[in-house]
Amino acid sequence: MNSDKVEKHILSLMVENQPGVLARIAGLFSGRGFNIESLCVAETIDPDVSRITLVTVGDLAVTEQIKKQLNKLVNVIKVFDFTDTPHVHREMALLKIHARPETRAEILRMVDIFRSRVVDVGADYYTVEVTGDEDKITAFLNLLKPMGIKEIARTGAIALAREKTKGGQNGKN
Amino acid sequence: MTKMTGVQILFQALQEEGVTTIFGYPGGAVLDIYNELPKTDIKHILVRHEQGAVHAADAYARASGGVGVCLVTSGPGATNTVTGIASAYMDSVPVVVLTGQVPRHLIGNDAFQEVDIVGITRPCTKHNYLVTDIKDIARIIKEAFHIARSGRPGPVLIDLPKDLMTMTAEYKPLKAVSLRSYRPTYNPNLKQLDKVIKLIKSARKPMILAGGGVLLSKGSDALTAFAKKTNMPVAATLMGLGVFPTKSRLWLGMIGMHGTYRANMSSGECDLLIAIGVRFDDRVTGKIDVFAKKATIVHVDIDPTSIQKNVPVAIPVVGDCRITLELLNELLDKEDPATIHRQRRAWLDQIEEWKNTKPLAYEQKDEIKPQYVIEKLYELTKGDAIITTEVGQNQMWTAQYYNFDRPNCFITSGGLGVMGFGLPAAIGAQLARPDKLVVDIAGDGSIQMNIQEMATAVQYGLPIKVAILNNQYLGMVRQWQEMFYDKRYSHTDMQFAPDFVKLAEAYGAVGLRAVKPEEVEPVLKEGLFNKKTVIMDFQVEREEKVYPMVPAGAPITDMLLV
Numbered sequence: 054m055n056s057d058k059v060e061k062h063i064l065s066l067m068v069e070n071q072p073g074v075l076a077r078i079a080g081l082f083s084g085r086g087f088n089i090e091s092l093c094v095a096e097t098i099d100p101d102v103s104r105i106t107l108v109t110v111g112d113l114a115v116t117e118q119i120k121k122q123l124n125k126l127v128n129v130i131k132v133f134d135f136t137d138t139p140h141v142h143r144e145m146a147l148l149k150i151h152a153r154p155e156t157r158a159e160i161l162r163m164v165d166i167f168r169s170r171v172v173d174v175g176a177d178y179y180t181v182e183v184t185g186d187e188d189k190i191t192a193f194l195n196l197l198k199p200m201g202i203k204e205i206a207r208t209g210a211i212a213l214a215r216e217k218t219k220g221g222q223n224g225k226n
Numbered sequence: 227m228t229k230m231t232g233v234q235i236l237f238q239a240l241q242e243e244g245v246t247t248i249f250g251y252p253g254g255a256v257l258d259i260y261n262e263l264p265k266t267d268i269k270h271i272l273v274r275h276e277q278g279a280v281h282a283a284d285a286y287a288r289a290s291g292g293v294g295v296c297l298v299t300s301g302p303g304a305t306n307t308v309t310g311i312a313s314a315y316m317d318s319v320p321v322v323v324l325t326g327q328v329p330r331h332l333i334g335n336d337a338f339q340e341v342d343i344v345g346i347t348r349p350c351t352k353h354n355y356l357v358t359d360i361k362d363i364a365r366i367i368k369e370a371f372h373i374a375r376s377g378r379p380g381p382v383l384i385d386l387p388k389d390l391m392t393m394t395a396e397y398k399p400l401k402a403v404s405l406r407s408y409r410p411t412y413n414p415n416l417k418q419l420d421k422v423i424k425l426i427k428s429a430r431k432p433m434i435l436a437g438g439g440v441l442l443s444k445g446s447d448a449l450t451a452f453a454k455k456t457n458m459p460v461a462a463t464l465m466g467l468g469v470f471p472t473k474s475r476l477w478l479g480m481i482g483m484h485g486t487y488r489a490n491m492s493s494g495e496c497d498l499l500i501a502i503g504v505r506f507d508d509r510v511t512g513k514i515d516v517f518a519k520k521a522t523i524v525h526v527d528i529d530p531t532s533i534q535k536n537v538p539v540a541i542p543v544v545g546d547c548r549i550t551l552e553l554l555n556e557l558l559d560k561e562d563p564a565t566i567h568r569q570r571r572a573w574l575d576q577i578e579e580w581k582n583t584k585p586l587a588y589e590q591k592d593e594i595k596p597q598y599v600i601e602k603l604y605e606l607t608k609g610d611a612i613i614t615t616e617v618g619q620n621q622m623w624t625a626q627y628y629n630f631d632r633p634n635c636f637i638t639s640g641g642l643g644v645m646g647f648g649l650p651a652a653i654g655a656q657l658a659r660p661d662k663l664v665v666d667i668a669g670d671g672s673i674q675m676n677i678q679e680m681a682t683a684v685q686y687g688l689p690i691k692v693a694i695l696n697n698q699y700l701g702m703v704r705q706w707q708e709m710f711y712d713k714r715y716s717h718t719d720m721q722f723a724p725d726f727v728k729l730a731e732a733y734g735a736v737g738l739r740a741v742k743p744e745e746v747e748p749v750l751k752e753g754l755f756n757k758k759t760v761i762m763d764f765q766v767e768r769e770e771k772v773y774p775m776v777p778a779g780a781p782i783t784d785m786l787l788v
């Protein structure tokens with residue numbers, strides 16, 4: 054309440070893997086005027102539980118309220134906010150890039166520098182897969198834009214907390 | 227183990243939850259359920275509209291302290307329940323709504339009378355279920371009742387596809403509910419309570435604001451003890467009326483848009499506000515950024531989302547209101563009373579002065595004043611009646627002038643403000659408490675919204691009383707038009723209305739009318755002590771307004787007094 058600073062929050066929700074759970078969560082955001090920047094859902098190793106990684110923005114009061122409202126949903130088992138805890142997060146993007154004879158080498162060089170991969174090749178395009186945090190992907194996109202991006206598909210963030218064991222904190226992001 | 231049909235499992239599970247009364251209305255998708263119903267011990271009340279079923283179940287829950295249950299068919303039966311569900315949701319009332327659904331293989335096909343009621347009611351239920359497997363029926367019923375009545379109570383809807391009802395399966399009674407994702411916090415953090423005690427000791431102008439949560443947790447005795455131990459004055463929200471003895475000198479009255487002068491002024495002047503079981507609705511706080519500006523706010527509630535939602539709180543306490551108050555009382559018993567009562571004299575004197583200089587007031591002249599009817603009703607019933615209301619001026623005058631001095635006697639649609647609530651609610655309350663006198667204080671507009679339930683009341687011999695404060699206006703809306711819209715009474719004139727006395731008679735009830743002030747008491751006496759369903763039509767002064775009033779959006783200390 055004392056901070057009006059608008060911040061991005063990565064929330065990780067453990068939810069019952071049941072129909073309608075996603076609708077409850079989406080409905081909560083739309084009904085109360087909260088923002089969803091991105092959302093990823095998949096089963097965990099326990100097939101009864103799914104993990105939803107959700108990126109939202111808001112000031113402290115709003116994000117606190119979002120977390121409490123999510124916790125209140127009967128099908129939500131746990132809500133983690135990774136904002137102030139050490140964590141790793143990744144996004145992935147697939148880019149279909151115009152590949153002309155004169156740009157092919159340049160594209161491949163970028164792919165190499167960004168540790169990304171060409172996953173499909175056509176007569177006049179490359180499809181490239183890149184993972185990283187949001188900044189890295191945005192940087193990669195900006196560099197490739199001049200070559201001509203035909204299509205793009207981008208996941209939202211997924212994230213896991215780091216363990217508080219020795220060495221865990223030092224791992225590279 | 228013997229095999230049972232889906233319907234048999236349903237009723238078995240309901241009876242294990244202690245269900246004795248269901249409010250409902252049949253239709254195609256629930257034919258199998260209705261076919262089985264007469265073979266059970268459950269009493270079914272046939273309402274005349276599904277909205278009435280939910281309001282009746284709502285009031286049944288509030289008057290009995292249990293869970294209200296309704297049963298309706300798919301499609302239009304289900305959509306007709308939505309207003310009632312939304313009202314129960316906002317007022318935190320435990321209701322279980324059973325809706326029929328088309329057979330599973332037709333779901334999603336736009337079948338006849340198919341509607342996605344689970345989707346429609348997702349934002350206005352505490353939780354809801356579409357049952358897809360006969361094996362889940364027993365578990366879901368058990369979970370639904372548990373969710374409805376525990377934590378912050380609320381409505382739960384269960385959608386039952388027709389084909390499941392005639393299938394068979396083995397029935398295993400479940401002992402306990404286990405929901406890893408739902409565990410309400412009942413016991414407050416003791417460290418927070420120590421902080422509260424410290425604040426009480428240093429406060430000079432403290433006050434308590436009690437809401438519906440105190441009643442829901444059955445905490446009014448604990449609240450009364452707490453107020454006495456700390457010598458703190460108590461205001462209540464609309465939903466909290468009845469939590470505190472109104473004769474006490476610590477009683478401030480209702481707070482908010484039509485609150486008492488002293489309750490609203492106290493909130494503006496207090497240095498410590500202990501809010502218990504409230505959610506700081508805008509009708510309570512007025513202009514939010516100046517609400518209780520001088521106070522440190524403590525907020526006790528079982529629902530963490532209520533805390534810090536509208537008002538910044540210094541000491542949040544998540545927990546059951548009654549348990550929290552009892553723990554606070556224990557802590558207070560260890561303190562020297564002198565240190566707790568310190569320096570309250572000036573504050574209580576100030577409140578007394580507010581009370582004496584600006585009391586609730588009206589003048590009974592040539593025409594019947596609606597407030598007079600309510601005061602007379604209070605006198606004649608000695609406060610020992612269950613009062614339901616409709617919505618509008620009638621509701622506010624009831625809140626102001628019927629001295630609710632005991633819990634669970636005031637049943638109103640507070641959060642949603644549903645016109646048409648009071649009559650079906652009176653039916654529900656009367657079924658829960660056959661021993662009690664039940665009166666619906668109605669407006670002439672609202673009563674027409676669920677008037678069909680008169681037939682229900684008469685059919686089941688329910689001696690409920692409807693007292694219409696008949697101003698031939700949608701009075702509350704007219705009041706706003708008079709005060710804020712240049713008296714342009716756009717579509718609020720209700721002079722075209724049925725003759726309510728004849729209408730009562732047409733339903734087989736008793737109809738009475740009072741036109742002059744001296745007729746009020748005789749009509750009330752005749753109506754209240756009649757053993758039948760009664761409508762009393764009080765022709766009141768048409769343009770009487772509810773005062774005090776805080777204009778929408780103004781600080782609640784800026785009150786218009788006349």
Ligand SMILES: Cc1ncc(C[n+]2csc(CCOP(=O)(O)OP(=O)(O)O)c2C)c(N)n1
Nearest residue numbers: 618619620645669670671672699700701702
């Ligand atoms: C279902 C519904 N529709 C509309 C409203 C808006 N509304 C609030 S009070 C009111 C007037 C109620 O008139 P009446 O029942 O005669 O009560 P009075 O204010 O005259 O006592 C209206 C239309 C409402 N609360 N509920």
Ligand SMILES: [Mg+2]
Nearest residue numbers: 669670699701
């Ligand atoms: Mg009226």
